Amino acid sequence: MTKSVPNWLKQRAFLTPERPALHFEGNVWTFSELYEKALRWASALEKQGLKEGDRVGLLVQNTPNAVYVIHALQQLGVSAVLLNSRLTANELLWQLEDTAAAAVLYDPVYQKAVEELNGHFFRISLASLSSPEGFSCREEFLLDDICSIMYTSGTTGNPKGVQQTYGNHWWSATGSALNLGLQEKDCWLCTVPLFHISGYSILMRSVIYGTSVRLYKRFDEKEINKALKRGDGTIISVVSAMLSRLLASLEGKYHPHFRCMLLGGGPAPKPLLEACAEKQIPVFQTYGMTETASQIVTLPPEYSLTKLGSAGKPLFPCQLKIDAEPHSEGEILVKGPNVTIGYLHREKANRTAFTNGWFRTGDIGYVDEEGFLFVLDRRSDLIISGGENVYPAEVEAALLSHPAVSDAGVVGVADEKWGQVPAAFVVVNKPVGAAVLRQFCEERLAKYKCPYYFFQLDELPRNASKKLLRRELKNEFEKRGGG
Amino acid sequence: MTKSVPNWLKQRAFLTPERPALHFEGNVWTFSELYEKALRWASALEKQGLKEGDRVGLLVQNTPNAVYVIHALQQLGVSAVLLNSRLTANELLWQLEDTAAAAVLYDPVYQKAVEELNGHFFRISLASLSSPEGFSCREEFLLDDICSIMYTSGTTGNPKGVQQTYGNHWWSATGSALNLGLQEKDCWLCTVPLFHISGYSILMRSVIYGTSVRLYKRFDEKEINKALKRGDGTIISVVSAMLSRLLASLEGKYHPHFRCMLLGGGPAPKPLLEACAEKQIPVFQTYGMTETASQIVTLPPEYSLTKLGSAGKPLFPCQLKIDAEPHSEGEILVKGPNVTIGYLHREKANRTAFTNGWFRTGDIGYVDEEGFLFVLDRRSDLIISGGENVYPAEVEAALLSHPAVSDAGVVGVADEKWGQVPAAFVVVNKPVGAAVLRQFCEERLAKYKCPYYFFQLDELPRNASKKLLRRELKNEFEKRGGG
Structure with a gap:
């Protein structure tokens, strides 16, 4: 049984050092440069006292610094708790204490918010992090180690920390590649927050695939339309609201290299999908959540038009079933190596959520005669x-x-x-x-x-x-x- | 820890039923048709008494029947012992007895050879296999189960049965995709024997990727050159001797869709590689063996010319080291989830072959300053x-x-x-x-x-x-x- 894979970033920097890894505001970093940055940051964090097995909060914007620190933590073997920057001080504190975080690492723009936090952990500004000193990194990542923790919004009760292992991210990335294909020149546009699984998973795919990420501080439909028309990206992750805004401001067509508009975040209205079909925008509807380390069900290319409105079929390593009679609606259950090992410190919630390896999503849907999933809604709604x-x-x-x-x-x-x-x-x-x-x-x-x-x-x-x-x-x- | 993946062929037939799976002599079968065939054959084999956990010998030519029976055995959970059709009766008998094979399944052309075998096992002709009856297949493949066994030629001593798990084949396929990329329209030409890992692994990739195989009974350079010029395939696996013959009879250029000449089977002479470069043939040198479930080291696209003669760097999930001082020659050691769990019934050989998870290949090579492997020779030679x-x-x-x-x-x-x-x-x-x-x-x-x-x-x-x-x-x- 495979328990480990080579340290991703190190291996990628070794295999394809000169390929572009990251684009941001006109600058570009190769995998070799990204690896060097991550090692320096890991070295600096180690000097601040962080060590393997620790958990640390991460309060970051979508900038290269966030990418460095995410990789630096992986090099150290520290689990990153991705904090949503829109949370209140109380909500942030709650998550940091729930994870017993050793430190909170923050982008300087959040200095004031961090100062307001009344807790016992180190406060480390990303502005202070860089070390010329060497750092001896891990040769391998254990697939069962916790790589990241993200709290689910939770419509009722306290939010729960979803533990994502290296293995979850690995299988998510390879499962996606088996569906969407993989080309050396792929470039994934990341306008979604890195603190959400939609953004974080783009970074993981980049390193595992050897393809680049074009990172944006925020979503601006005019800027993205320009980029996609120029051929600056081949894939982008969006939700319906973003896609609507893109469509509303789009004149002409996207570049032929643009091959995938990955549309997640809940069921999309049919008129929107039809408008995309008209403009020949290759929309891949998808269904996933923090607990599945991003996509788990995606509409395969050949059905993107004939099954408009469906979230598709499971990724190759994954399975799906509905807790109901065949073809009738019920709770969606999923299974696969990308599914979380469970919520942190939530034994009761875990017992409820998992049945014989199947995860109960709480969402409602049905599967048609051909096996396509139609997501109706979040059960709680x-x-x-x-x-x-x-x-x-x-x-x-x-x-x-x-x-x-x-x-x-x-x-x-x-x-x-x-x-x-x-x-x-x-x-x-x-x-x-x-x-x-x-x-x-x-x-x-x-x-x-x-x-x-x-x-x-x-x-x-x-x-x-x-x-x-x-x-x-x-x-x-x-x-x-x-x- | 992930212990299983969905039954490959069933999942593939469910996800992309209408995609072409197999081309042979002008005919084509979809994944849905291939799955149906495999189930019928599995049903017929079950009626003959084969059951999960059995081992059976397989003596086949490169024909669709071989493809059906290989998949049927996976559906049954029976380990296939791939027999080399050039072996003598004594050699065949030795392997069948070493594996305690319950049966030998054979292509009718080998009827005489099978009749000569003086052993206690069922003899089942592939001509007799087809059943209209249903068969209830496994939902999942356990990654640690033995999928196939292939005997290594072994320059000294008795041949050893290399046990290849479903996990070995899975990681081999995904590791290769992370290096070579993956496109929906890929078609892998298979002119190498299905009883060797080079051929068998092409079938596994097809099912895992959802791409097609074009199968040939034998290698004919004129026929293959025609196919590659017509655009009938995007990837082909060859050894030097085959590539020489292709080059010698090639007039003009291959179709632009042809993207990978995967060259294995030992170090290639430099003049041959230079001739390919001249004809713009995209040669990917590779190093692998039965024990690594095919490729483990492959020259990445961007170095195919500048590092001519090198076997490249390890696949993403794999590692490589030389048992010697840095940059000097020594035995090649490899590690990765595609490496065999060991030889069947050969405890002593396994103790010698494995050290802390590293497999001693017995081959000699060195790694240059940039980490590229140069294979010098088989140690035994x-x-x-x-x-x-x-x-x-x-x-x-x-x-x-x-x-x-x-x-x-x-x-x-x-x-x-x-x-x-x-x-x-x-x-x-x-x-x-x-x-x-x-x-x-x-x-x-x-x-x-x-x-x-x-x-x-x-x-x-x-x-x-x-x-x-x-x-x-x-x-x-x-x-x-x-x-």
Whole structure:
């Protein structure tokens, strides 16, 4: 049984030292340069007292410094706890204490936030890190070692730390390559946060594949459209909201080298996918989560149009089943070597989440006769109205197909008669009345699925990875006095 | 720790049922069709009494039937003992008894050979195998299970059965993809025997990658040149002797889709590599063996010309070291998840072969300052003359650079004065005298390396995978009364 692989970055720098590894704001670093940087940073961190087996918090922006420190921690054998920079001081502190972090490493822009943290750990600014001294790194990575920890947003209860092993990242990367293919000149655009699995996994693939990453501090649709038209990237990871913005500002076509728009972060509205098909944008819908170290189900190239709206089939090393009768909807269960070994310090949650090696995602979906997964919704967001199941994503997709609606979010709110009813929050790009939208929905959806309430917002509440924060919509509903 | 992956063929047939899996003599089978065939054959084999955990001998030609039966055995969980069809009855019997084979499955063309075998096992002709009945296959392959057994030619002593696990084949395939890349339209030409790891591994990659195999009953340089010029394949596995024949009959250029001439089977003469460079043939030199489930060291694309003659660097999941001072020659040691778990029933040989997870290849080489491996020779072929090491491959390369020499083999023969001296066997394409060749060598090699004897043969003795059989050259030397 294989228990280890060669130290990734060292091996990559040895095998293909001169290939580009990282592009950022007009600069480029080779794998050899990246490795040298990582060793220097590892040396500096070691001098600060960090050692193998430690856990440390990481509060970083999408910059080369973040890439160096992520790799430096892997060289040291330290588990990185990726902190979401939008968290409050209390939330940050909670995660650092839950992981018993030895230190928090932070980008200087977060200095003030770190100073506010009232905990017992070292505070190390990334600005202070560089050492000319040598560092003797590990020859191998043990596949069972914890490489990274990321807290899931958790709609209820405290967030849980998802432990991702080197093996999880390895199998995720190779599983993705077996589906998407792998070309020496591939370049993956990273506009998603490195503290989310969507961004972190791009770095891991780069080192394992020997292909480059083009890193962006933030997502700007005009800049990305320019890059993709110029041929500056072959693959990009996006969520629906980002794709909508790209489409809205896109004139002309992407460069022929651009080969994959990897669309994650939940079910996408059909009109958006159809618009992409029209513009010949190769959209690969995908389904994954922090617990699966990114993608686990992706729509294979040959079905990207005929199975529009499906998340596809499992990656080659993975399996999928629905906890229900064949072809009916139920909870999605997944299995594979990319699935987390469990939540940190959460024995009870782990017992609930895992059954005979299968992980219960909590999401609802069904598998059609040909084995394609259709994700309906997050179970926790399910609206039950008069005994009927209402899936917010379905209602949102309907709303988004109206030309005046540019974004939409639907949540369940309490109702005396029906238990719950759907409430819709929309962002519009031209004036439209609630009555018009109501009629529009009634033409497209069963009566019980149509929103009872309509609200207009300037912007929907979304987290750093653009996932809709439905809880905040519920708060908004309360604030407005129940409509 | 990951212990299993989904049943490969089932998963592949589920993920991409309509992609071509196998081309043979103008016919094509999809993965879905291949899976159906394998299940029918598995069902038929089960009815003949074969069961999980059994070992069975396989005596097959390169035909679709061989592909079906190889996959059928994997579906059953039966280990396949791949028999070389050039073996004598005694040699076959020895391997079947060494593995305690429950049966020997044979292609009808080998019926007579099988009838001659005097052993206690079932004899099942592939002509008799097909069953319309269903078969309930395994959902998963355990990575530690023995998938195949192949006997190494073994220059001394009895041949040893190399046990290859599903994990060995898996990591070999993914390691190769991380080096060579992976494209949906890839098609690997298989003209090497399926009973050798070079051929068998092509089948495994096909299923794991979702790409096709174009199978040939035998190697015919004219037919292959036609195929490669037409764009019928993107990758082919060859050894030097095959590549020479391809080059000699090649007019014009290969199709631009042809992207990899994977050249294994021992060090290649430099003139051959230079001729390929001239014709823009993308040669990837590689080093591997039955014990490493095919390639373990391959020259990466960007160095194919600047490091001509090197076997390259290890595949990403693998490591390499030389048992000697840095940059000096010594035994090649390798480590990686594609390396065999050991020889069947050979505890002593296994203790000798493995040290702390490193496998001693018995081959001699050195690694240059940049980490590139240069394979000098098989240790067992080493000629020691007057205390100096003489590597046959080096002498052969010198001989092959003479325009009149089309093939060359060099062995050590006993000598009273020097202990051993090199003896050369050549195949010529126009008349050339021994004196001319001797002078030619003396101009290129240190005196002690120059052959003492020169013999002309119509053809050199090679095995089915075109590897030179040096022992037969030694016999030839004896027969000729020592020159």
